[in-house]
Amino acid sequence: MESFEFQFSELIPGLPEELGLDCLTRLPYTTHRLASAVCRRWHQLISSRDFYYHRRKSGATRHLACLIQALPPAYTATGWKLCTSLSYGITVFDPLSQSWDRIPPIPQYPDGLPLFCHIASTEGKLVVMGGWNPETYDPIVDVFVYDFTRCAWRKGKDMPSERSFFAIGASDGRIYIAGGHDGSKNSLKSAWVYDLRSDEWTELPEMNQRRDECEGLMVGSEFWVVSGYDTERQGMFDSSAEVYDLDSGEWRVVDQAWETGRCPRACVGMGKDGKLKNWSEAAPSVRVGACGMVIGTQLLVTGSEYQGAPQNFCLMEREGGQNSKITKMSIPEEYSGFVQSGCCVEV
Incomplete structure (x- = not known):
């Protein structure tokens, strides 16, 4: 404004x-x-x-990291660990105060977030959408908005159709989604935008190709949809990206933007040189299951040194677009679980 x-x-x-x-x-x-x-x-x-x-x-305003993170395991009254599937909640990390907290659960999902749901943030609000019902594993079209001012959730207008593993980004009160797959596992090239102010969805022009398990990234006034694959090429991740210009309303293709065959989910960033970066390469301690996000002038990256190893949390300053020496953080036990994805919230 x-x-x-x-x-x-x-x-x-x-x-x-x-x-x-x-x-x-x-x-x-x-x-x-x-x-x-x-x-x-x-x-x-x-x-x-x-x-x-x-x-x-x-x-x-303050920049916070909001993480979709595995919750601590449940125990019986006698101390036995319950053999239940992982439940996820939203963890908030404030890099200024170095404090950790957890957002109250969504009332419709008191025992954990929808599986593989997506989050994005704009105008100080946190938006959770899509995913699977944690009890039935059925895809859902729910949209929920968390208001940090009121510390409360509200229900948004449902997504136009079932869509899983799609790209998501946010800018100026709007949430952009593209790609993923439908309820029949068919990859998609359609795209939509959700306006938080009007609580309405608007269809965008389609991408040039179908992209399942793609990753979204906002770069200025551009929405990047990175990699993904067509239905017939299951798991064969493409090296290209498609970029939607928010001003012109048109898509363009960027060839050789990503490493062929590598899943981009949660580990894509943009460097000062205008090229995509893989946050798993930030340090050996986060190379497996990496999740990275820029929070103001800092970069938070989580991941493991090897499959099955404990989660590591690393923080680095980003001065002039360049990454300085990375610092491994000491995390409270209750916030040390696996991080599926995350976003920065300016609140």
């Missing part, structure tokens, strides 16, 4: 409106829920989209 106007007098009694707004702008995001309950004026201000963009322009 280029301008910010809120016609409230005495947001804080005794202070000019500008100073009152400055004080509320500086409030940490963790206090927004309580601050919104102070009065109606504060609630309208703090919950508005304009206030979010004002905070971002003022440098008052």
Whole structure:
């Protein structure tokens, strides 16, 4: 937002409106829920989209990593470990305070997230969509939006159709999806955009080819859909990518953008040189099952040294687009589980 106007007098009694707004702008995001309950004026201000963009322009927002992570195993009252399938929740890591937390479960899925669901974030909101029902393994079209201001979930409009293992990206209040496969395991080249503000879906032009198990990446005003494969080429990952220009509404193909035959899921990034990077190559300790995400000026990468090894969490500063020396982090036991995917939330 280029301008910010809120016609409230005495947001804080005794202070000019500008100073009152400055004080509320500086409030940490963790206090927004309580601050919104102070009065109606504060609630309208703090919950508005304009206030979010004002905070971002003022440098008052914070970058968080939101991870779809395996939850700690359950135990009986006598201490025996229950033999149940893995359940996943959403873990939040704040690199500034080095704190770890977990978002409350989605009310419709109290025992764990839908399997292989996708997450993305825009305008301080976290969006979870798709995946499989954790009890029946049936694909679902559910969309859920988490509001950090209210610390609450709301139900969004369902996806237009069943779609699994698709690419996802977010920009300016919209979530973009493309590719994946349908309920019959047929790979897709269709694409859609979900508008959080209107709670509506709009179909986009199709990609040039079908791409199952592709990976999405936002680069400026472009939505990159990396690799994937057609139905007849099961598991044979393509080296190309397709790029959707948000301004022109057109796709273009980028050949030789990715390593042929390598799954791109959760480990694709963009380097300063404009070429795709594989985060599994950041360090030997995260080369297996790598998941990476840029959080502000830092890069968080998780993974294992070898199959079956414990998860490692590494953090590095990114100065001028270049990666500095990577630092291995010490993680609380309850947040050390396998990370399936993640995204950065600016809140």
